[in-house]
Amino acid sequence: MAEKPANTVLFSPQHLREFTTQVFEYFNVPTEDAILAADVLAYSDEHGIESHGIARLKTYFDLLNIKRINPRPEIKIVRGKGSVATVDGDNGLGLVVGPKVMELTMQRAHDHGSGWISVFNTNHYGAAGYYPVMALKQDLIGLSMTNTTAGVAPFLGAEKMLGTNPIAIAFPGYKEPPVLIDFASSAVAYGKIEIAKRKGQLVPEGWCLDKDGKSTTNPADMIEGGALLPLGGGGDQTGSGHKGYCLAAMVDILCAVLSGANWGPFASPFAIHVAPPQREVGKGIGHFFGAYDIEGFRDKDEFKRQIDDWVQTMRGSKPQPGQKEVLIPGDPERRAYEQLMKEGINLNKEVVSSLEEVARHTGIELSPGF
């Protein structure tokens, strides 16, 4: 077993799933939905995406506790035409609304060659990559996006106007693993700024702005009223930050403007201690799901064998000096999964404290599970 990182506690993945499921059930989430929601959160923890897993359970707990999230949503298609539709998430957990709408999206892909569903009146849905992975199991190309609470400045802007708005898409391979793409449209995740602050380190130029919209390398300046920069960074005209701004805008419009959710700076915060935005321009936040039936374009196995060739070609290319290899999108998550499922999941002590609080409140037992 690798050395245990300092200030962490090791948990069994299975125990964390059970704990999470019981917490959702405690709030009257139907068992089937609670298992689903726990599966979405576990996907993150088991693939090394620490920021989107059980570390957020306390926030879901808080929002369910003050009844800001509906534990028993009735998800409804409110409009549609052939391959596309809009769904009202009935203010449910994004962790429940998301997988259910992805199922509807895949059904449309089977029926119409592709499926596209924009969702309003929903909440934080975990890691974007979970949803295209669902599609892989049906040999579809799957896609998901979500808008999130504003934390990112527009290109050359000083204020938080857009979320970190992630995009995920996956392509199945034949013998090789799938190409699994999942990334936020900001220069970096907010979590990286927090980590730098905790360690007393500076961050590179191009990651964030201070509260006056000035470029800063001090993470505290960003955290105290500043903003993240869009992917491409650059606080000036020579940067490529307009590209990240474009991506964030695309995600925001497809998820929220198209569905009727709150967009841009009006996206509902995923926290109870944050003041709500000044205006409501829709309901909840928005997601956007997509799926393609590969067979509508090309023989499925032919496609998958070409993906194998693509993967082998990229892996076979020369790495930069000092680098061991060229990776395929999805490799880091796959490697983390193999390690974590064998060795267990290390949660840092702050996360463990938040779970202990949940355990105390609900009476559900939290233990390492080993």
Next chain:
Amino acid sequence: MAEKPANTVLFSPQHLREFTTQVFEYFNVPTEDAILAADVLAYSDEHGIESHGIARLKTYFDLLNIKRINPRPEIKIVRGKGSVATVDGDNGLGLVVGPKVMELTMQRAHDHGSGWISVFNTNHYGAAGYYPVMALKQDLIGLSMTNTTAGVAPFLGAEKMLGTNPIAIAFPGYKEPPVLIDFASSAVAYGKIEIAKRKGQLVPEGWCLDKDGKSTTNPADMIEGGALLPLGGGGDQTGSGHKGYCLAAMVDILCAVLSGANWGPFASPFAIHVAPPQREVGKGIGHFFGAYDIEGFRDKDEFKRQIDDWVQTMRGSKPQPGQKEVLIPGDPERRAYEQLMKEGINLNKEVVSSLEEVARHTGIELSPGF
């Protein structure tokens, strides 16, 4: 009139269109197709996207001249299902195949709520933004991507393995102009490296690598066998270059692996003096077009009014210190259009020389047109 930039010649936009049309006709491209191809090139020049317009006419000329491009393609749907299809471009000009396939894509959106066509056996299609602008005229959301000759290294890779693979998407406004997104997935365009070299300037860290895969700020190092970096730059693990790599991979797979075109390092070069790739893994290069019928999701006018609100909200946000304003994706192109259609288009002397060569060879008159 603004001061004329040094080393340029001013042309009338209309004359450039006529010259381009005649050049294509000279090679037996049907008149209707020649006008279409000229329209695609003119879109770039008239919107300030200098790199993708008439500056490339000499290359199209070269490729038609050695019969590497088919002047009279028969575009065929080879496979399809509901909203999706694959098209064989019959090795035509991308400038002709592109608009025709975008029409087919929009038809599918009208019939099935969305339309998606992947194209193989095609060639360079001009600026990606031309195609979503076609969709705006029918109140659709339009999308286009293309793969291109490899010039970009994978994240942490040393070799050119992917093209600058652009993505474009546009959303119609009601009274406000559309949100028009069009950007390459590389850190910067190759043209920016060339310009820096011409001016004897260094480029920022994170734009490119030298022939050994080492980060460089000397543009000549990149030009002589080096590679561009993906969007997010960063020659090391702390960068966000994996995000640009993911985007380039997505475009490459949707355009070329899905259709049966040449992908990754095997994409056909857009030049006659470049050695062809070592392997053929498909036919020609690939494009990917998409369209959504807004009405399938939401009342069209309601959507467009929300886009107006979105645009006004972003514009109304605070710019960074020293910046005049926050722009909307598409503003730079719109502003360029207003100016250029009034004042004319300045072509640099190298481009003019290349056109004079075309004029000499074909006997078609090139004049400023004023």
